[in-house]
Amino acid sequence: MTQEDGQLDSLVRKRIRALRVAQGWSLEELATRAHLSQSSLSRIETGQRRLALDQLVTLARALDTTLDQLVENAADDVVISPTIDGAHGLMRWPVKSDPGMSVMRQRMTEPPPVNPARMRAHPGREWLVVLSGTAVLMLGHRRFRIETNQAAEFPTMMPHAIGSEGGPCEIMGIFDQDARRGHQRDIVDCDDQGTKGAKGCDLA
Numbered sequence: 001m002t003q004e005d006g007q008l009d010s011l012v013r014k015r016i017r018a019l020r021v022a023q024g025w026s027l028e029e030l031a032t033r034a035h036l037s038q039s040s041l042s043r044i045e046t047g048q049r050r051l052a053l054d055q056l057v058t059l060a061r062a063l064d065t066t067l068d069q070l071v072e073n074a075a076d077d078v079v080i081s082p083t084i085d086g087a088h089g090l091m092r093w094p095v096k097s098d099p100g101m102s103v104m105r106q107r108m109t110e111p112p113p114v115n116p117a118r119m120r121a122h123p124g125r126e127w128l129v130v131l132s133g134t135a136v137l138m139l140g141h142r143r144f145r146i147e148t149n150q151a152a153e154f155p156t157m158m159p160h161a162i163g164s165e166g167g168p169c170e171i172m173g174i175f176d177q178d179a180r181r182g183h184q185r186d187i188v189d190c191d192d193q194g195t196k197g198a199k200g201c202d203l204a
Contacts (some may be wrong), residue, residue: 007135009047010047012051012056012070012071013044013045013046013047013051015070016044016059016063017045018044019063019065020045020063021065027041027042027045027119028061028073029119030059030063034055034058034059034061034062035053035058035064036058036059037065040055044059048126049193054133056070056071061201066074066153067186083139084110085200087114090147091164092153100137101174101175101176101177102174102175103172103173103177104148104173105131105170105172106170106171106172106173107168107169107170108135108162108163108164108168108169108170108171109161109164109167110164111163111164111165112135112136112137112138112161112162112163113161114138116140116141116159118161119154119159119160119161120155120159120160120161121154121156121157121158121159121160122156124155124156124157124175124176125153125154125155125156125175125184126153126154126156126173126174126176126178127152127153127173127174128146128151128152128153128162128169128171128173128174129149129150129151129168129171129172129173130146130147130148130169131148131169131170131171131172132148132168132169132170133148133164133165133166133167133168133169133170134147134148134164134165134166134169135162135163135164135165135169135171136163136164136165137152137161137162138159138160138161139154139158139159140158140159140160145165165178179192185200190201
């Protein structure tokens with residue numbers, strides 16, 4: 001066994017115990033749920049018994065997780081540096097657990113367009129939180145005022161746009177893969193319209 005294998009082996013055992021404790025279960029309770037003897041589970045947690053694939057599958061199911069999550073290598077970076085798009089005033093963070101998701105931070109200084117023809121609609125879903133200032137979300141014919149620390153979630157198939165109210169605002173959004181693609185197209189549209197920094201542009 002390599003050092004890396006040994007570290008992962010130890011990590012998996014710690015995860016099993018931590019998940020059991022988080023559920024408030026004794027060794028006996030988890031052993032019963034996983035159809036193992038209490039002594040076998042104890043030896044698995046303490047490293048005195050080899051980890052068998054069939055037992056890991058059963059334990060993962062009993063702990064309400066997946067085998068992939070249970071044996072995921074934790075050697076990857078935990079802190080992710082943002083990708084900075086200086087041309088548009090954007091910062092993006094990939095969501096490692098789901099490559100289709102992305103996180104974006106953006107400063108806005110212009111109100112959203114009120115003309116529905118300037119709103120965007122595309123497949124996907126978006127969640128955003130206002131970090132500072134006040135944002136306005138136009139969703140179809142409805143207008144939502146979102147204050148600092150308030151959040152909004154909506155399907156991006158609805159025509160939508162977002163901007164600031166009463167001064168600059170800063171928002172952070174999380175997009176699924178489809179919404180991210182739609183947002184990238186909108187940034188191009190804003191550039192074509194001569195809107196530097198994506199001011200008042202559609203967030204997603």
